[in-house]
Amino acid sequence: MEALYVFCVGILTFSGIFLCLRGRTFPVVLGLTLLSYAVNLFLFSSGRLRLDGAAILGTSESYTDPLPQALVLTAIVIGFAMIAFVVILAMRARADLGNDFVDGREPPDADQAIKPTRGKV
């Protein structure tokens, strides 16, 4: 079980990091999302894996470790805020700069088709 778990965490980390190293905003956002899954699972597992531990007092003899759970719970919510911020930043960058590159180069013909103009419904 433990080996399977860390294998999944490893795969998630690998996928997340690879996507974070891409040159456009959207893959980076996808990568960050995958990476935050990996991080959350990693943190969560620091309380060790319990299959049938109780989370509620009085329901069982053996309990899971509640502390990592509480930390990860807020991490999930904050992670959402972070991803939202990055996504909006990416959109704003595209709106202001006219492209969605993050590799620092000025692209030769970046999205010439879509000029940043005021949209209409």
Place this chain on the structure above:
Amino acid sequence: MSLFWIPVLLLIGVFVPLITERFGRTACAFFTMLAPALALTQIAGLLPEVLSGEVLTESLAWIPAVGLTLSMRLDGLGMMFSLLILGIGLLIILYARYYLSEKDAMGRFYAYLILFMTAMLSIVLSNNLLQLWMAWEVTSISSFLLISYWSSKTDSRKGARMALTVTGAGGLALLAGLLIIADIVGSYDLATVLASGDVIREHAMYPVALILVLLGAFTKSAQFPFHFWLPHAMAAPTPVSAYLHSATMVKAGIFLLARMYPVLSGTELWFLTVSLTGLATLLLGAYVALFKHDLKGLLAYSTISHLGLITLLLGMDTKLAAVAAVFHIMNHAIFKASLFMAAGIIDHESGSRDMRKLNGLWRYMPYTATLAMVAAASMAGVPLLNGFLSKEMFFAETLHQVALGSLSWMIPVLATLGGIFSVAYSLRFIHDVFFNGEPIDIPKTPHEPPRYMKIPIEILVTMCLLVGIFPSFMIGSLLQAASSTVLDGQLPEYSLSVWHGFNLPLLMSAIAMAGGLLVYAYRGRLYSFQAQFRETDAKLVFEGVIQAIVRQATAFHEWMANGSLQRYVALLLLLTLVMTASPLMELNSAAGHLPHQPVNGIEITAAILLCISALATVILHRQRMVALITLSVVGLIVSITFARFSAPDLALTQLAVEVVTVILLMLALFFLPQKTKNESSPRRVVRDLGIAAVCGGVIATINYAIITRPFDSISEFFLANSKTGGGGTNVVNVILVDFRGFDTLGEITVLGIAALGIFKLIARMRLAMPSADEKGRAWSEDRHPLILAMISQSLLPLALLVSVYIFLRGHNMPGGGFIAGLVTSVALIQQYIAHGVDWIKPRIKVDYQVLIASGVLIAALTGAGSWLFDKPFLTSWFDYFDIPWIGKIELASAILFDLGVYLTVVGATLLILANLGKLTTRHRPTVEE
């Protein structure tokens, strides 16, 4: 009065000239002199105690928790320096009153000068290494301000920059050295450091500390090869040159050597480094001084030479040499300050400093000439003047040197050579300027300066004579006190009398006199010899070096920070890998002792699904919509994983967040390109795959190593106290709202700030609206399908009911503010999707920003509420009530806190998503909204 008052008094004095400037120049000078004069009387009042060998110390705890104290110390050495600093400082203030012209901002000048005086005095009175260093840095800065006083001149600016760079760099080295010393000793307290000389000298880090401290001292005191800044600092007004760059600041390095003498000296390394540096500086300065046509240039190199002499003395292996060094510090300050002032008068009254033009000034200003000639004679070491005494002691000490083994005879010979040049340039100063024909087209007709401008020189020259004739009477006890500080109380026998009989040092003096006369007589030949060498301008070399450094730094910076996120991430990951890999290699085996749990088929299936969808996201990431779908699969399985491993709260949260995230990304995708072109080169792909694979492997290994090892959790405490202390059985929720409530408060604040930031980003966003997808298909006309609208509308009350239920039971069962907030948000967002903004707008009139603010406020107020009951912030309260018909229920203050969390989460989520969604409609958010 406390010793602390002395620097404080001067610090107040910094503002005096700025305020009194308006009352006229004389009044300004007068009021400026008050603070130093008061400080001087204070110090002088302590003279008897210090001369009797007492060391006065005082300390004031500043931040005791980290061992920082302000500490003052007045001993013999500090007393001697304080008298020099304050005494000469007062004369300089008087002199500068007449030196500065009416165009110069006198208040600013005096303010800088007093600032410098404060800093310099703080160095010599400091009893703490860090405090000493701070003051040391302030002298560098105030010196910079003073050199660049005439900031419209290029020379001033360049000279100031050079001085600051060299002394500032030395200051950093000094800091490093002092930190090492403090680390060895275990204290910054100077008294402790001075008492642990043996510990320091035997420590392995001693050479490093010594070299660093010497770097600081040598740069400050313009020792070879750092001497080049001093001549360029002569661009400063002459009072500054007289005060900082001959009498006081450049002596700070010497002071440091003397201060640390009991601790750092006594080793071969000290004697060799210090004496050879001093000797080289002595010779170089004396030789170059002869060829300077600029009056101040000559004096600058002469200062370098004399600083070298003092350094050489401190580097000699005899106690008497240290006494001679202390003596010469005093003598040099006195005669050199007066010479600089004389040079300033000559410059002031004749308009030139060029000795090729200035000739025969004796006729025009006989009085000043006499004063200058006496001072110059003292510089040359003529008997019956103070310079002679210390020079004799110096010559005598060179004869006792053994540091160079069989080559030690070179020291007295080279010292005499230095003496010869010293006599020659002093002669040149006298003869070229005051005799030697008539002045050659100088701008003004020279005349005697104002009466009061001469007073400082008169006082100093009188001192030269008095010390030269009655040395023991004048300064015997002060010299004794100062030297005994340097030598840690072990004073050697010495005699301060003028006449020691016919001996070798006297012969050396005679040779120096005769040699100097000869060199000066045949100076023409020396000039033509020297003219063969091309003069290098230190300023050009320095600027070149600085520019080269800047170019290198810029190139490095551009390589590092080229604006590419890919490079930053890659560099960051590689660094992390290097730093995590080495401890991992020391770990024998990743597997720990905990028994592995069995795996069943469902778990394997889920794991496979997770891995496949994660990899699919990677492989298909260029087709963005598809990648988003596979990503959501990953999120779902993560949520299931939490449920599987006994974390229902996490599963619920993850599920709700997953929905919100996917909606968010889909909305974003509407505005972003639908596909990513394949832009990465194969090499880049391989590199990234490599980095990602190694990182994944390392993370998995660490994770494996963690979860297969047993550990002691602090959670026992939470489990034991959750019900009794927090009043809830859902430990996770109790941790969030009670045990770690302060963290949660911070977290919802961050969430709110992020949402507001996003709102501001959206508000000014101007994006093109694609009218069709990438294949040219128009978006569906059926914007709000009727079935979806009906179903979601009827679901809304149910969803809200569920969220209320989850919220209320959160304290005891899985649920709570976070989850309930997310569920509510999802329900409301569904209404936006199904009905559109037009439909929602009149129905939900909630300002989400207000929602966030009230959420954070409620949570914070709940926490603050416990103050009313004299409890610490965020102490929760709960009790059980019997309500008729309903039964026994529990009321806890934590539920109010959770309400704050709930409101913040709803507000933040909807502020983000609703506004992003509005971008697609005519209800674009604006900044004003």
